[in-house]
Amino acid sequence: MIKNMPSFCFYLFAALLILASLSVILARNPLYNVLALVVAIFSLSSLFVLLEAFFVGIVLLLVYAGAVLVLFLFVVMCLELQSISLSSAQQGRLRLLGILAGVLFSSSFFWAIQSFIKANTLGASSIRGTIETIGKILFTDYLLPFELTSFLLLIAIFGIVSLAQGALSTGKEELPS
Amino acid sequence: MLPIIHWNLISLEVLMTIILVMLVLLDIFLPKDVRDDWIGTLSFIFLFGLILFWIDQRDIRGVTFNKMFVMDSLAWFFKGFFLVVMVFIFAMTRQYFKSLGQRRNEFYLLLWLALIGLCFIASSADFLLMFIAIEILTISLYVLTAYLKSDKLSIEAGMKYLILGSLASGFFLYGMSLLYGVTRSTGFEMIQSFVNTHAMTPLSLFAVVLIFAAVAFKIAAVPFHMWVPDVYQGAPTPVTALLSVGSKAAGFLILIRLFFGIFAGWHPQWSLVLAILSAITMTYGNLVAIYQTNIKRLLGYSSIAHAGFLLMGASAGSMLGAAAINFYLLGYLFTNLAAFLVIVLFSAETHRDEIEDYAGLSKRSGILAFSLLLSLVSLAGIPPLAGFFGKFTLLMAVVNRGYIWLALVAAVNIVISLYYYLMIVKRIYVDLPINASPIAVSLSMRLILGIAIFGIVTIGIFQGPFLDAALTAVKGMYLFHL
Numbered sequence: 001m002i003k004n005m006p007s008f009c010f011y012l013f014a015a016l017l018i019l020a021s022l023s024v025i026l027a028r029n030p031l032y033n034v035l036a037l038v039v040a041i042f043s044l045s046s047l048f049v050l051l052e053a054f055f056v057g058i059v060l061l062l063v064y065a066g067a068v069l070v071l072f073l074f075v076v077m078c079l080e081l082q083s084i085s086l087s088s089a090q091q092g093r094l095r096l097l098g099i100l101a102g103v104l105f106s107s108s109f110f111w112a113i114q115s116f117i118k119a120n121t122l123g124a125s126s127i128r129g130t131i132e133t134i135g136k137i138l139f140t141d142y143l144l145p146f147e148l149t150s151f152l153l154l155i156a157i158f159g160i161v162s163l164a165q166g167a168l169s170t171g172k173e174e175l176p177s
Numbered sequence: 178m179l180p181i182i183h184w185n186l187i188s189l190e191v192l193m194t195i196i197l198v199m200l201v202l203l204d205i206f207l208p209k210d211v212r213d214d215w216i217g218t219l220s221f222i223f224l225f226g227l228i229l230f231w232i233d234q235r236d237i238r239g240v241t242f243n244k245m246f247v248m249d250s251l252a253w254f255f256k257g258f259f260l261v262v263m264v265f266i267f268a269m270t271r272q273y274f275k276s277l278g279q280r281r282n283e284f285y286l287l288l289w290l291a292l293i294g295l296c297f298i299a300s301s302a303d304f305l306l307m308f309i310a311i312e313i314l315t316i317s318l319y320v321l322t323a324y325l326k327s328d329k330l331s332i333e334a335g336m337k338y339l340i341l342g343s344l345a346s347g348f349f350l351y352g353m354s355l356l357y358g359v360t361r362s363t364g365f366e367m368i369q370s371f372v373n374t375h376a377m378t379p380l381s382l383f384a385v386v387l388i389f390a391a392v393a394f395k396i397a398a399v400p401f402h403m404w405v406p407d408v409y410q411g412a413p414t415p416v417t418a419l420l421s422v423g424s425k426a427a428g429f430l431i432l433i434r435l436f437f438g439i440f441a442g443w444h445p446q447w448s449l450v451l452a453i454l455s456a457i458t459m460t461y462g463n464l465v466a467i468y469q470t471n472i473k474r475l476l477g478y479s480s481i482a483h484a485g486f487l488l489m490g491a492s493a494g495s496m497l498g499a500a501a502i503n504f505y506l507l508g509y510l511f512t513n514l515a516a517f518l519v520i521v522l523f524s525a526e527t528h529r530d531e532i533e534d535y536a537g538l539s540k541r542s543g544i545l546a547f548s549l550l551l552s553l554v555s556l557a558g559i560p561p562l563a564g565f566f567g568k569f570t571l572l573m574a575v576v577n578r579g580y581i582w583l584a585l586v587a588a589v590n591i592v593i594s595l596y597y598y599l600m601i602v603k604r605i606y607v608d609l610p611i612n613a614s615p616i617a618v619s620l621s622m623r624l625i626l627g628i629a630i631f632g633i634v635t636i637g638i639f640q641g642p643f644l645d646a647a648l649t650a651v652k653g654m655y656l657f658h659l
Binding site for chain 2 (some may be wrong): 108109111112113115116119139140141142143144145148149151152154155156158159161162163
């Protein structure tokens with residue numbers, strides 16, 4: 001039992017992930033969509049932990065479940081989107097096309113992954129996904145990309161300042177509501 | 178262990194960052210009434226200083242930051258290209274916002290950030306660095322596109338660009354991670370040696386296709402062109418100009434780095450696909466452009482068509498093809514920016530962008546009419562202007578490759594494009610103006626327009642040195658492989 005624990009956990013979380021992802025797209029109430037996404041993210045991060053990629057798992061939880069999805073929840077609850085039914089967009093030709101494209105994409109991708117696993121000559125990666133290794137790599141080998149992300153933050157600040165502040169010009173124009 | 182850093186290779190970008198920080202500080206401490214003018218003027222001076230510095234860097238070559246940052250002939254060529262583009266964009270911005278009466282300080286700062294992103298794209302030799310550089314460019318462009326927030330079209334354009342652009346970023350990231358899974362590296366050198374020793378597998382094909390989709394979004398090739406018309410029409414005109422020249426050139430730069438460098442070992446697999454995409458893209462762009470009534474939208478479709486022409490060079494897969502892309506982009510820079518300068522100057526007076534308003538422009542302002550005539554005729558590809566020789570080298574490249582059919586499609590497309598470009602010329606010179614009030618053009622703008630016209634004519638007549646420069650840029654490329 002103990003020996004099979006990792007693979008048992010894998011199947012448990014993988015099944016949970018699939019179920020949660022399905023309910024993300026199938027649930028009619030936007031609130032349930034978001035909550036299902038939280039569950040999906042949680043099971044995904046558990047899978048990463050099982051692969052010993054601890055840092056990715058934690059970041060997934062903190063950033064997506066912690067920050068992004070709470071924001072989603074706020075938006076959904078503030079806008080009271082519950083009343084909007086998504087069914088009209090799900091019907092007809094669009095739905096058929098979506099399913100067709102999804103099946104085509106995922107099956108070809110599955111096939112590509114399968115053939116890659118069969119022919120893989122490189123073996124498993126030796127890098128451990130702990131915070132220590134990632135920190136070391138980030139500040140030595142990948143120093144330049146890491147530092148460059150500060151520009152992204154700067155752009156975000158300028159963007160917020162220019163887009164979110166009050167009237168830009170003389171004040172006679174109004175924001176479109 | 179820290180990698181050894183050769184600061185002289187990255188000095189241009191470091192200088193830009195210092196300038197950016199300085200401008201941000203000035204933005205905070207200068208009084209509000211002079212702030213915008215000061216930042217605009219200083220930006221202009223700094224840009225010319227950077228161009229001098231760039232010329233000084235012509236012999237500096239090398240790789241640094243753990244082989245992530247490369248300064249090769251291609252990077253040098255395109256950095257100069259982007260600096261010249263920015264000179265025009267800053268001139269346009271000044272004029273454009275003067276007539277709108279809006280504040281523009283953040284606009285300048287975001288333009289500087291976009292320039293930094295462009296320069297890092299030119300120098301990246303690693304997928305991670307390239308992705309972050311692309312994001313620096315694209316995210317600042319999202320904000321710039323939506324900058325006129327009292328204008329519904331601008332906001333719509335910003336929103337569309339943001340959503341579709343994020344999708345493209347997702348493609349790039351997905352392709353990049355699959356490629357990492359296959360090759361165990363994000364560095365171009367490692368990936369190239371993997372490509373040269375391994376055959377293409379389904380998974381690596383998947384990765385390359387996803388990365389190409391993201392690049393196709395940047396260059397606006399069919400079927401990733403949907404964002405172009407609305408964004409080009411809604412964005413502030415200087416941003417449209419930057420999208421059509423700077424962003425497109427960055428896309429082709431990435432295309433050259435990837436498909437003439439690291440993926441070149443798999444060349445037979447993608448050459449024909451690129452040729453077919455090129456034919457579809459130019460035909461679509463030119464056919465839909467005929468029906469446009471808004472000049473910015475028309476130039477949007479024309480830029481799709483030009484992406485198709487430029488893809489011909491990529492499909493040729495030869496050194497001539499890559500050099501033809503560089504040369505064509507040089508001509509396209511002056512030609513397209515001249516057209517956008519005229520649009521900015523015209524709309525500053527009239528606040529209109531419809532083609533029908535351009536009726537009788539020759540009687541309202543001789544210099545605007547003449548500049549627009551030259552740039553449209555050069556876009557169409559009439560000798561002896563820059564556009565003609567550019568198309569000629571591209572055609573030569575595909576004929577050498579053996580794609581005669583593609584050359585024929587391109588020839589038919591040149592004829593189609595002549596129709597709609599010349600329709601505008603007819604409006605300018607033959608039709609009578611609805612409103613005959615003259616349009617004044619200031620001396621500084623005349624000078625900038627003069628530079629653009631000088632570029633169009635010089636590249637058209639003395640092709641030699643420019644073609645040499647384009648060829649040297651490709652020859653000395655890091656990891657060049659055919």
